[in-house]
Amino acid sequence: MISNLSHINDQAVIGKDVTIDPFTVIHENVKIGAGTWIGSNVTIYPGAIIGENCKIFPGAVISAVPQDLKFQGEESTVEIGDNTTIRECVTINRGTIDKRMTKVGSNCLLMAYVHIAHDCILGNHVIIANAVQVAGHVNIDDYAFIGGSSAVHQFVKVGVHSMISGGSLVRKDVPPYTKAAREPLSYAGINSLGLRRRGFSSEAISNIQEVYRYLFLNSLNNSRALEEIEINLPATKERDEIINFIRSSERGVMKGYIN
The missing domain is CATH 1.20.1180.10 (Udp N-acetylglucosamine O-acyltransferase, C-terminal domain)
Structure with missing residues (x-):
């Protein structure tokens, strides 16, 4: 279940029935829950806490240090809930002194090339489509959907059950249950289908x-x-x-x- 061509630090805690494919690197101070699958060429840095039955696809980088010039090396984490799927080349940075944590909930889907910056908090059942870039300190509530190639400004809040159109520039908060589209981003009705x-x-x-x-x-x-x-x-x-x-x-x- 764990390839001998992967590198796993002796201090990492690996749960039962975890699969780790070749050429993946897992550093110290990492916890991986039971039943999780990690593809090849994944890098998981210190501070990552990954839940059960997750799927992490090739090229993902989890818990790298923040891209924040104020970061001074403080201890922080990336926490990922159960049953979450992280597709190819997703990057999730760990927290800074602000929250000391970046969190992705359970049953989420982060599609390929998504970036989640430091101190972001994502709820459960969140879907973020391909190539979305999420800046630091963003809150995304349960069941929110963000369309592909969108960019989310730092400190923005995205409400529960909301839906943001692909290619959006999200500079303001998006209230619960709404659809957001156009430029500048504006109300496009409620997410009635969802x-x-x-x-x-x-x-x-x-x-x-x-x-x-x-x-x-x-x-x-x-x-x-x-x-x-x-x-x-x-x-x-x-x-x-x-x-x-x-x-x-x-x-x-x-x-x-x-x-």
């Missing part, structure tokens, strides 16, 4: 749409829109999640609908 696939009821989807009518289609500024939402729309988990996301945004949220 929500239906994940079991959201027609009523819940309709309620989410009504929230975003106030935010993006009624020519109100965000503060006024949030006030109107709280007055006029019934409290739901999704409504309150959207309100909290908008109010806590530090970079500001993407634009409303543009013709």
